[in-house]
Amino acid sequence: MTDTLDPLHGGCLCGQVRYEARPSHRDGYYCHCRMCQLAFGNTRAAYFNLRKDEVRWLTLPRFYASSKIARRGFCDRCGTPLSFEFLDGERMDLSVGSLDEPSQFRPAEHFSIETRIDAWHADDGLPGQRLDSNQRIGGLWRAAYGDKVVPGLQAAREAATIDASPSPHTKAP
Numbered sequence: 001m002t003d004t005l006d007p008l009h010g011g012c013l014c015g016q017v018r019y020e021a022r023p024s025h026r027d028g029y030y031c032h033c034r035m036c037q038l039a040f041g042n043t044r045a046a047y048f049n050l051r052k053d054e055v056r057w058l059t060l061p062r063f064y065a066s067s068k069i070a071r072r073g074f075c076d077r078c079g080t081p082l083s084f085e086f087l088d089g090e091r092m093d094l095s096v097g098s099l100d101e102p103s104q105f106r107p108a109e110h111f112s113i114e115t116r117i118d119a120w121h122a123d124d125g126l127p128g129q130r131l132d133s134n135q136r137i138g139g140l141w142r143a144a145y146g147d148k149v150v151p152g153l154q155a156a157r158e159a160a161t162i163d164a165s166p167s168p169h170t171k172a173p
């Protein structure tokens with residue numbers, strides 16, 4: 001084992017949902033896509049990325065399908081956004097703000113900068129990537145929605161594939 005970092009803990013505002021996470025780094029990032037802005041009710045989302053098998057839900061969140069290809073975990077009692085993951089893939093994101101000690105992480109980059117809200121963003125010198133230049137994510141969207149899809153909120157809404165209806169707790173991986 002090369003991972004000498006201590007396990008992290010976090011959870012939602014009301015305390016119903018708790019997790020333990022063992023990421024091998026302390027770099028976070030901002031996502032400025034419209035779906036994350038809405039999912040967080042904020043101008044951007046702060047995440048850290050890790051392997052799905054590095055997360056252990058001590059109590060499970062609820063999940064909803066924000067598109068055909070992804071799900072988002074949240075607390076169904078207080079509403080805290082907790083996680084984002086593509087169904088296809090070994091990695092996922094947890095929200096930095098849900099950590100017991102968010103200050104352990106530093107922002108390292110920006111994602112989906114084409115929908116970044118300039119009035120709410122102070123230039124921090126960190127690198128940024130456009131959503132529409134990410135080949136892997138574009139491929140996931142095209143496989144699910146067709147070759148002409150523009151990845152993002154409009155495509156998911158128009159295809160009526162956002163399923164935020166109440167669903168049973170899903171077994172954690």
Ligand SMILES: [Zn+2]
Nearest residue numbers: 012014075078
């Ligand atoms: Zn809660």
Ligand SMILES: [Zn+2]
Nearest residue numbers: 031032033036
């Ligand atoms: Zn996003």
